[in-house]
Amino acid sequence: EEGAETLAVFFVQPVDSNRSVIRGVVDGSPRGAERLTVLHHHNERLSKLREIVEREAQAAPQPAPLEPVIERVSPELAELPEMTAHGRKATIRVTVARKWMAADGIAAFELRPIKGLLPTFQPGAHIDVHMPNGLIRQYSITNGPGESDSYVIGVKLERDSKGGSRCMHETLRAGDVLAISEPRNNFPLRRDAEKTIFVAGGIGATPLIAMAQALKNQSLDFAFHYFAQNQAQLAFPEKTALLGEALKPQLGLDPEGTAAKLKDILSGYRPGMHVYLCGPGPMLEAARRIAAEVGWPETAVHFEYFKNTNTIDDSSSFEVALARSCVTFKVPAGRTILDVMREVGIDMPSSCEQGACGTCLATVIEGEPDHQDVYLNDAERKSGTKIMTCVSRAKSARLVLDL
Numbered sequence: 001e002e003g004a005e006t007l008a009v010f011f012v013q014p015v016d017s018n019r020s021v022i023r024g025v026v027d028g029s030p031r032g033a034e035r036l037t038v039l040h041h042h043n044e045r046l047s048k049l050r051e052i053v054e055r056e057a058q059a060a061p062q063p064a065p066l067e068p069v070i071e072r073v074s075p076e077l078a079e080l081p082e083m084t085a086h087g088r089k090a091t092i093r094v095t096v097a098r099k100w101m102a103a104d105g106i107a108a109f110e111l112r113p114i115k116g117l118l119p120t121f122q123p124g125a126h127i128d129v130h131m132p133n134g135l136i137r138q139y140s141i142t143n144g145p146g147e148s149d150s151y152v153i154g155v156k157l158e159r160d161s162k163g164g165s166r167c168m169h170e171t172l173r174a175g176d177v178l179a180i181s182e183p184r185n186n187f188p189l190r191r192d193a194e195k196t197i198f199v200a201g202g203i204g205a206t207p208l209i210a211m212a213q214a215l216k217n218q219s220l221d222f223a224f225h226y227f228a229q230n231q232a233q234l235a236f237p238e239k240t241a242l243l244g245e246a247l248k249p250q251l252g253l254d255p256e257g258t259a260a261k262l263k264d265i266l267s268g269y270r271p272g273m274h275v276y277l278c279g280p281g282p283m284l285e286a287a288r289r290i291a292a293e294v295g296w297p298e299t300a301v302h303f304e305y306f307k308n309t310n311t312i313d314d315s316s317s318f319e320v321a322l323a324r325s326c327v328t329f330k331v332p333a334g335r336t337i338l339d340v341m342r343e344v345g346i347d348m349p350s351s352c353e354q355g356a357c358g359t360c361l362a363t364v365i366e367g368e369p370d371h372q373d374v375y376l377n378d379a380e381r382k383s384g385t386k387i388m389t390c391v392s393r394a395k396s397a398r399l400v401l402d403l
C-alpha cells in the first residue's frame with residue numbers, strides 16, 4: 001500500500017518429476033501485524049500462482065521421473081534467532097524427521113530437535129507450530145511415556161482451511177525445518193482417578209491418546225471411546241492398538257446415535273471417576289450436557305475445544321488495572337485486553353488467541369468479566385475469578401487483574 005516495498009526472494013525447489021515447492025523469504029522489516037499482512041499477501045499470491053500452474057501442468061505431457069537429492073539441514077540453522085510473533089515465542093527448532101498418513105485426512109509428523117534435547121511434557125500438552133507461511137497453529141503431542149526423542153503430532157486437513165492445515169499437509173515434507181514453542185499443558189490428566197473415561201471425536205483423539213498411553217503404562221483403569229465415521233478415520237492405529245480392550249471405536253453414528261451412545265457411556269457415575277472430552281464443538285456440547293444430566297459434577301468433566309466458534313462481541317470498552325504491575329489502561333472496542341496489555345509492555349504468554357487453549361488465563365480480583373472463551377467451565381465462569389485475556393472482556397466499567 002502507498003508504495004510500500006518488501007524484499008522477497010523466492011526459491012523453486014523440485015521435489016519429484018511433477019512437483020516443485022516454492023519457498024519465500026521476506027526481509028526482516030516490517031515487523032508485527034504488518035509483517036503478518038505481508039506474509040498473508042504473498043501466501044495468497046502464491047496460492048493463486050499454484051492453481052494456475054497446476055491447471056497448466058495437467059494439460060502438459062508428463063516428464064520422466066527425477067531422482068530426488070536430499071540434503072541434510074546445516075547445523076547453523078539451529079542458531080537462528082528465537083521467533084516471536086505477538087508474544088508467541090518459538091524457541092525450539094526441529095526438523096520433520098518423518099511425515100506419514102496417520103488416518104484418512106490426518107497427516108502425522110515426527111519432529112526431532114536440530115540440536116540438544118526436547119523439553120519434557122505431560123500428557124495433554126500442545127505446542128505452537130510456526131508455519132513457513134507465517135500462520136501459527138496448536139497441535140497436541142501424542143507421545144506415550146518415555147518417548148522423549150521427538151514430538152509426534154497429527155494434523156487434520158480442514159475443508160475450510162485458512163492455510164494452516166493445508167500448509168502442513170501440502171507444503172511440509174521430511175527434512176524441513178520448523179520453529180515450535182515449548183510444550184504447554186492446559187489440559188492436565190489426573191492420575192488419582194478410580195476410573196477414567198476418554199471420549200474422543202476425530203482429530204480430538206490426539207491429546208487423549210497421549211493420556212491413555214500414560215494410564216495404560218501405569219495399569220490404571222480407563223476406557224477410550226473413539227468416535228469416527230469409519231475405521232480408516234481412526235488416527236494413530238499403531239498407538240491405539242496398544243490400549244488393548246480399553247479401546248472402544250464408535251463408528252458411523254449420526255448425531256442422535258452419538259447422543260444415545262454418549263448417554264450410555266456416561267451413565268453410572270461414581271465418585272472418583274473422571275471424563276476427558278476432546279472433539280468437534282457440537283459433540284463436546286452434547287457430551288457436557290449429558291454428563292450434567294446424568295449426575296457428573298463439573299469438577300470431574302474435563303474438556304478441550306480445538307477452536308472457539310462463538311461470535312466474539314468486542315464492542316465494549318472498559319478500563320483494566322493490573323494490580324501487581326501498577327498499570328492501568330483502557331481497552332477500546334475492537335481490541336483485546338491481551339493486545340493492549342502488550343502495548344503497555346506486559347509480556348503475557350498466549351497460544352491460540354481465540355479463547356480455546358487456556359494459556360492467557362488471568363485471575364480477576366475485582367469487576368465482572370464478560371466471558372467469550374470456550375476454555376472455562378460453567379462453575380468457573382459463574383465464579384467470575386478467571387478470565388481469558390485474548391477474547392474475554394468486562395461487563396463492569398473496570399476490571400482489576402492479578403498481574
Ligand code: FES
Binds near residue numbers: 356375388
Ligand atoms: S491464548 Fe488460548 S485462550 Fe487465550
